[in-house]
Amino acid sequence: MNETRIDLPQGTLDLLILRALSPAPQHGWAISERIQQLSRHVLQVRQGSLYPALHRLERRGCIKARWGTSDNNRSAKYYELTTQGRRQLEVETNEWRVLSAAVAHILATD
Amino acid sequence: MMDDLRIRLRALFRRDAMEREMEDELRFHLDHQVEKYVAEGMSETEARRRARQQFGGVAQVKEDCREARGVHPFETLVQDVRYGVRMLRRTPGYAAVAVLTLALGIGANSAIFSVVNAVLLRPLPYPQSHQLVMIWGTDSKSGRSQDAISFPDFEDWKAQSRSFETVGGFTTRGVIRRCSEGHSLQPSRSRAPRIQRCWATRFGGPGSPAARTCSAERSGSTRRTTPSSA
Numbered sequence: 389m390n391e392t393r394i395d396l397p398q399g400t401l402d403l404l405i406l407r408a409l410s411p412a413p414q415h416g417w418a419i420s421e422r423i424q425q426l427s428r429h430v431l432q433v434r435q436g437s438l439y440p441a442l443h444r445l446e447r448r449g450c451i452k453a454r455w456g457t458s459d460n461n462r463s464a465k466y467y468e469l470t471t472q473g474r475r476q477l478e479v480e481t482n483e484w485r486v487l488s489a490a491v492a493h494i495l496a497t498d
Numbered sequence: 499m500m501d502d503l504r505i506r507l508r509a510l511f512r513r514d515a516m517e518r519e520m521e522d523e524l525r526f527h528l529d530h531q532v533e534k535y536v537a538e539g540m541s542e543t544e545a546r547r548r549a550r551q552q553f554g555g556v557a558q559v560k561e562d563c564r565e566a567r568g569v570h571p572f573e574t575l576v577q578d579v580r581y582g583v584r585m586l587r588r589t590p591g592y593a594a595v596a597v598l599t600l601a602l603g604i605g606a607n608s609a610i611f612s613v614v615n616a617v618l619l620r621p622l623p624y625p626q627s628h629q630l631v632m633i634w635g636t637d638s639k640s641g642r643s644q645d646a647i648s649f650p651d652f653e654d655w656k657a658q659s660r661s662f663e664t665v666g667g668f669t670t671r672g673v674i675r676r677c678s679e680g681h682s683l684q685p686s687r688s689r690a691p692r693i694q695r696c697w698a699t700r701f702g703g704p705g706s707p708a709a710r711t712c713s714a715e716r717s718g719s720t721r722r723t724t725p726s727s728a
Contacts, residue, residue: 415523415526415527416523416526416527417526417527417530417531420527421534434552434554435524435527435552435553435554435559436553436554436555436558436559436562439520439523439524439527439559439562439563439566440559440562440563440565440566441566443563443566443567444566444567446505447505447566447567447568455519458526458530460533462526462529463522463526464523464526465519465522465523465526
C-alpha cells in the first residue's frame with residue numbers, strides 16, 4: 389500500500405467525485421476505490437472527507453442518490469450525476485486544466 | 499435550489515430516516531472495505547480492525563455529513579432554545595427579571611406605537627384627509643401667528659379664498675363649523691341646531707371619530723379647516 393497520502397482540498401475532491409461518477413452511478417466505496425485506482429494509488433480519499441462531500445454535492449444538486457442493490461446483493465446508496473452535475477464537471481475540469489497548467493508553468497520557470 | 503430545500507426539509511423532518519440511511523451507508527462502506535482486505539489475504543479480525551482504523555471516527559464522519567446536509571442551523575437553534583429554557587428554570591429570579599423587562603419593554607413600545615399610529619400614521623377620519631390643511635393668520639404688527647381668528651375673518655376666508663374647496667373651523671367649545679353645504683353659520687342663537695344638523699349628516703354626530711377628534715382638538719383650542727369634496 390502506498391503511504392504517500394495527499395489530502396485533497398475540498399474543491400478538488402468534489403471535482404474527482406464528479407469525474408468518478410461520470411461513466412456510471414456508483415456507491416461511496418466504489419467512488420473512493422476508483423479515485424484511488426485512477427490516481428495510481430497516490431490519492432486516497434478518506435471516508436471522513438468522502439461522505440460529507442457526497443452529501444454536500446447532493447444538496448447542491450450535482451448528484452442524486454438512490455438506493456440500489458450492490459454486486460454482493462446488499463442494498464447500497466448509489467450516486468449519479470445530474471445534468472447540473474455534468475455541467476459542473478465540465479466547467480471545473482476546464483478550470484482545473486487552466487489552473488494546473490499555470491501553476492506548472494510558474495514552477496518550471498527559473 | 500429545489501434540491502437544496504428538499505434535502506434540508508427532509509433532514510429536518512425525517513431525521514430518523516436520514517440517520518438510518520447514513521448509518522447504513524457508512525456500514526456498507528466499512529463492510530466492503532473489510533471484504534476487500536479479506537480478499538487480499540487478511541484475517542477477518544485484522545481486516546475489520548484495519549478498516550475501522552482507516553475509517554476514523556464514525557461519529558465524526560456522521561457529524562460532518564449532517565453539517566454538509568445543512569441540518570445544522572435548525573438543530574443548533576433547537577438546542578439553543580432548549581438550553582435557554584433549562585437555564586431560565588434553574589434561576590427563576592433571573593428569569594422573572596428577564597420576563598418583566600421584556601413585558602415592560604413590549605408594553606411601553608406598543609403603547610407608544612398606538613399613540614403614534616393614531617396621531618401621526620393613520621389618516622384623519624375625513625374624506626380625502628390627505629387634502630386637509632390648517633390655515634392660520636399672522637398678526638402683521640407683532641408678526642406672531644394666530645391660530646384663533648374672529649368669525650368675520652373666518653367668513654371672509656371662506657368666501658374669498660380660492661385655494662380651498664371649502665373652509666371649516668372649530669370653536670373653542672369644540673363644535674365643528676361645517677360650511678360647504680350652504681349652512682352659513684351666523685353668529686346667532688340659531689347656530690347651535692344648524693351645526694348639530696350639519697355635524698350629524700356629515701360626520702356621524704356625537705360618538706363618531708370626528709366628534710372624538712373634535713374634543714381632542716378642543717383641549718388644544720386650535721381650529722381645523724376641513725376642505726371637503728362634498
